[in-house]
Amino acid sequence: MKNEQQQLFALIEEKVHRLPYYVGQYVEYKEAGDRAKPNTLLSYLYDYERFFSFLTEEGYYQGELRDVPLTVLETLKREDIDKYLLFLKKYSNIKKRTSRNRMLSSLKSLFHYLSQIEEDDDGFPLLKRNIMAKIEIKGTKPSPQAQADALKGRVFTSRQEIQDFLDFVALGYAKTIKDSHEREPVKKRLLHYYSLNMERDLAILSLILGSGLRIYETVSLDVSDIDWKERAVRVVRKGKEDKTLVHFSESALAQLESYLAIRDDRYHITRKQEPALFVSLPTGPNKQVGRLTKRAAQEMIGKYTKWYGRSLSAHNLRHSFATVHWAENQDVFGLQSQLGHSNPQTTQRYALIFNDTLREMIDKMDKNDDEPPSD
Template identity: 25%
Template sequence: MQNRIGNDEKYYNEQDKINTIKMREVLDTLPRFCRQFFRGIEPTTSARTRLGYAYDIRTFFEYLHNVNPVLKKKEIVDYSLDILDMIEREDIEEYLEYLSLYEKKDKEITNAEQGKKRKMSALRCMYSYFYKAELISRNTAELVKMPKLHENEIIRLEPDEVATLLDQVEAGEKLTKSQLKYHEKTKLRDVALLTLLLGTGIRVSECVGIDIDDIDFNTNGLRVHRKGGYNTTVYFPDEVRDALLNYLEERKLKIAEEGSEKAFFLSLQNKRITVRAVENLVKKYSRNVTTLKKITPHKLRSTYGTNLYRESGDIYLVADVLGHKDVNTTRKHYAAQDDENRRRAARIVKLRETPGEK
């Protein structure tokens, strides 16, 4: 489908524009040599990735500015490229320790292993770029070990919890009086949205970006814009189709706000629903199903991936459907199911018939 200018522009193009504007604002706070780095990685990264790197690299230079007496005398934007050669491995290791807990604008900020790893990835990428370009003499960031991530148990809904969740969304059970006021207005939308997430495993960002003409009810196909910037088609079962069609009849009666005319899922304000709104509605409904699990849209994605792997035993199929470029990413998340598959294999293969079997 062709991209059009104005209100019909695709959601992900609009988001890229927003991220590009934010990126320019962050660049104005970084050393000037950083502009060359971000231009250099532009062909291989998304606007969202570059913005994340920019925020993380700014944190690093703010740290240096705060702790180093010499650098404190200079504005961060005036730092020259040779500062990267001056930084020692110990400086970066101390930076990682600082990330565990620090204050910014009277706000306490913490980083666990995942946050530290992300910030180190940004730093490594910048060092690697300038080192390969032979603009610095050493790649100090490469000498620092990446924070080790501890494997966390996959949190997902069990089949009976999935059924209970969808039943409660339809019935509005256990909602507060204030929540029930809006339930009739959002019930069909919420059922369609949760059924879609649970029935396809798409990301929440992919879900909110769906336009009406992205759905083909003849083939049960859904066009989504994947993380990484490419489009693909995922297919949904008839149960998802029914939920989407039920909501579509209601959606046709709504007059969307300017800029959201093509959006499939609308908020109560008739604007394209946001990622935060989906996160909130998942939280609202799921806490009435389980109090022991913190369910997010990503956990619904994990629920789908686990169920697909449990039924198919095909890790490559799961990786393809979930949009993982590297099957090892999928294997890492769903390896716990391998033991169950191996046990099932042991029950399937029989060497001799037992008495009474033919």
């Protein structure tokens, strides 16, 4: 985890040195106030590098990216931003509108900082004219119904479906591998890592499916974050600074207990050496154990769901918890709090998934009623 963070900050520093000084000031502002996560900042910097490359390639400024003055930004017009969007679509091969909208959003954030927050030595805004304030981002968020439709077939919709999947991981995965047409070396490798990580993997899957945690929230947990009395974990939710108590299911509790019973011996580590709740097997020349990375956890989830026949992502498992929770409780505000949504409209999509599923079940029942009874 530390090496991953160090690489991330090194990339951020590398990008900052290639860009104008005021972009560096923006990054420092974001970092100082914990206003953006490192991954987000790096994504912004890739966007800024593309934007300033556009300015130099299209002749708005003759020189290096890092030397583009603020006056160039101040003289931009709406048609120049339209030209930039066309540049992204045609020459950068960024076809998705959502991707281009995200890039516009990162630019709006930079321009807002330069025109509304940062000041020069005389107390005036660094950027005197903000063209991005006039740019509207259209179609950035689909309706709750569209979001619900996008999730159909990509979530578990009942507690039984969730249990069937967890049973597969615990009892059926090994047999499926053995009976598969994979080559023997592949089978041996899959079964070897399964035997070593099964308790950990089940704990992660059960926790997400039993709480709705995001994947980065899950892998960021320390052992000390578990509140056994409340059957909950303390997590830093998106957009929050303080830790929030998030409750989890009894099934997740049982799997966490099973995993922690073997964690130290299996992974050859003590909690004092590595506080992370979920750890990886010893890797590298020094055989070091560290926090399980987000990518490794995502790949693990993809592996099990693929062999199960559903190919679901970590976020699909979070959506599955939300869908089932709504089906059983139908409490938008309770679910909103559990998931850490800032807007209740985001939570409404799960109600639409369930209601649509319910309508399909009723339609099926009606069709069956029209058929003659069978003996």
